[in-house]
Amino acid sequence: MSYGMEIFDSAGNETFSTTDSTWTLLGVYTSNADTSTNHTGVPVMTTRIVTRTMVDQISGDDESYVHTFSLSGSTLTTTAPSASETVKTIFMVFGK
Amino acid sequence: MAHGLLVKNDDDEVLIDSDFKHYHFLGKFNHTSVTQIPDIMEGGIANAAQGSNSNKGMQNMPSKGEIYKYTVSVNGTTPPMCFVKPTSTGSSAPFTGIVLTKQVSTNWEIWVFQSTVTSASPVLYCFSPLSQISNSTSTTHGLKTFDSSGGVTFDSRFKPLRVVGGGNITSPTLAHTGSTGSGYTASLNVNASNVSTSFTSQSSASDLIYYCPSIASACQEHTFSESDSGFHSWTYYAWARGDVWWCFYRSGFRIASTSSFEVNYGVYARGHVYEHVVDSTNVFAGLVLGAITGGAYFAAAIAAAIAAGAFTSANVDGGNYLPYENSYRNNSANAFIISKASYYD
Numbered sequence: 104m105s106y107g108m109e110i111f112d113s114a115g116n117e118t119f120s121t122t123d124s125t126w127t128l129l130g131v132y133t134s135n136a137d138t139s140t141n142h143t144g145v146p147v148m149t150t151r152i153v154t155r156t157m158v159d160q161i162s163g164d165d166e167s168y169v170h171t172f173s174l175s176g177s178t179l180t181t182t183a184p185s186a187s188e189t190v191k192t193i194f195m196v197f198g199k
Numbered sequence: 200m201a202h203g204l205l206v207k208n209d210d211d212e213v214l215i216d217s218d219f220k221h222y223h224f225l226g227k228f229n230h231t232s233v234t235q236i237p238d239i240m241e242g243g244i245a246n247a248a249q250g251s252n253s254n255k256g257m258q259n260m261p262s263k264g265e266i267y268k269y270t271v272s273v274n275g276t277t278p279p280m281c282f283v284k285p286t287s288t289g290s291s292a293p294f295t296g297i298v299l300t301k302q303v304s305t306n307w308e309i310w311v312f313q314s315t316v317t318s319a320s321p322v323l324y325c326f327s328p329l330s331q332i333s334n335s336t337s338t339t340h341g342l343k344t345f346d347s348s349g350g351v352t353f354d355s356r357f358k359p360l361r362v363v364g365g366g367n368i369t370s371p372t373l374a375h376t377g378s379t380g381s382g383y384t385a386s387l388n389v390n391a392s393n394v395s396t397s398f399t400s401q402s403s404a405s406d407l408i409y410y411c412p413s414i415a416s417a418c419q420e421h422t423f424s425e426s427d428s429g430f431h432s433w434t435y436y437a438w439a440r441g442d443v444w445w446c447f448y449r450s451g452f453r454i455a456s457t458s459s460f461e462v463n464y465g466v467y468a469r470g471h472v473y474e475h476v477v478d479s480t481n482v483f484a485g486l487v488l489g490a491i492t493g494g495a496y497f498a499a500a501i502a503a504a505i506a507a508g509a510f511t512s513a514n515v516d517g518g519n520y521l522p523y524e525n526s527y528r529n530n531s532a533n534a535f536i537i538s539k540a541s542y543y544d
Binding site for chain 2: 129
């Protein structure tokens with residue numbers, strides 16, 4: 104590395120470096136079952152990804168739809184595809 | 200940022216921003232138990248005097264995958280990010296995905312579904328914000344950042360998450376394409392084409408771990424019904440039989456190469472429900488199969504099967520065994536993140 108930053112532990116092992124890439128957690132948002140929700144105040148970064156996790160499901164309690172979503176600016180819009188068969192979904196927004 | 204620390208790489212990507220919580224290594228977790236969903240089977244007479252007695256079991260049905268259960272000790276409402284270190288990589292590796300994330304007391308319960316049974320087991324590499332990590336360290340070297348409330352957001356002593364690749368991947372629609380069977384022979388194996396996407400090439404596929412919860416599912420069935428009636432040796436006869444064989448599939452993922460990530464399905468649960476009736480006093484109009492599906496009772500069927508180690512229909516009303524018929528759910532883009540096990544071993 105000719106420039107940048109490296110962080111080492113006490114044994115001299117590198118634990119982080121500016122040659123790395125990572126995703127920073129910008130927020131965690133929960134959309135309850137069967138409910139469409141707009142989450143506001145989502146921090147903005149140049150690149151963001153959204154992961155979805157269905158929570159508390161054995162699989163098949165119902166048809167187990169997860170919410171669909173769109174992320175624009177500081178608003179995460181989540182939509183329940185079914186009014187009765189959509190599961191609780193946790194959205195994690197990461198940025199870098 | 201009015202004050203604090205902001206570190207970017209030369210691609211202008213944020214590496215450290217003291218305003219935000221960063222994920223740090225929580226630990227490696229091995230499964231506490233492994234199971235399969237017992238077959239959900241229900242039927243009438245096993246050997247009827249009239250009509251076909253063919254395949255009243257699970258002949259020709261595809262093998263099920265297995266479910267590994269993990270208890271991740273992290274106390275907080277933010278679920279841990281659990282990266283899967285698969286049992287193998289490459290074009291023949293099983294597909295593996297997290298199918299359950301559930302907070303239980305001060306732990307999170309994670310279930311990992313693998314499409315085939317193997318002697319080796321997947322290992323989870325889990326990450327969490329520092330506020331949910333109770334690990335301690337005596338080392339005094341490193342870098343630590345705080346947000347405006349004084350909360351620690353980054354601490355190099357706890358192995359911050361380092362990412363080597365990622366993107367989005369979309370599961371196939373149906374798990375099985377083409378004919379689902381003929382007569383009393385079901386054909387429900389996973390034959391959908393794998394979906395692949397690429398990521399930044401790495402030196403060793405076997406060192407890679409990935410984060411990508413399974414959300415897609417498919418449920419497909421093969422139905423067949425037959426009946427006959429008439430006179431034989433001056434005696435009236437009538438019989439009817441109807442069958443439904445079905446599979447419930449969940450999506451899973453694999454590291455196909457040093458630069459390729461793939462998704463497809465595995466058989467998560469399967470079943471066979473039939474009714475075979477012989478009656479010399481009535482002429483059957485044919486069996487009614489329409490009541491077999493229904494969704495709401497699938498949970499009871501699955502839960503009962505898991506609890507008892509075998510399926511019982513005692514709590515399942517009206518033969519509602521399937522979540523839905525010949526369709527799929529959640530077939531939309533799934534974000535995935537790739538890291539290296541060697542960073543944390």
